[in-house]
Amino acid sequence: MVEMTWNTMDVIMLAIFCEAIVELWRKAAPLQPLRRWLVRITPFLYSEEQTVHMLDCPSCTATHVAFACGILYFFVDIVFVKWIVIALVILRLSNWFHLIFSTIRDIQIDRRIRRK
DSSP: OOOOOOOHHHHHHHHHHHHHHHHHHHHOGGGHHHHHHHHHHOGGGEETTTTEETTTOHHHHHHHHHHHHHHHHHHOOOHHHHHHHHHHHHHHHHHHHHHHHHHHHHHHHHHHHHHO
């Protein structure tokens, strides 16, 4: 039996990793041909109620990515998987910090313009 140790930092990192994967899946130009191809070959994943394919729905994609990431992270004892998770978490956190600092800078510039 596999022993799982749940660490709060692991869960936070997996949540950020999952969000990064979903954003890359939806917006990264190099992944769009793969996404379009998978949508085309899996018509059974199309939801008539929501009129959207599961791979185009961010919530649906996040659910499947989270499930796969949890399995890989906790049950596959490969250091490479953990390094990928850490790298994408660092990438996503740096994007968020960039957004925060850019917003603060824009507010400061806007205040300086109004003063003059």
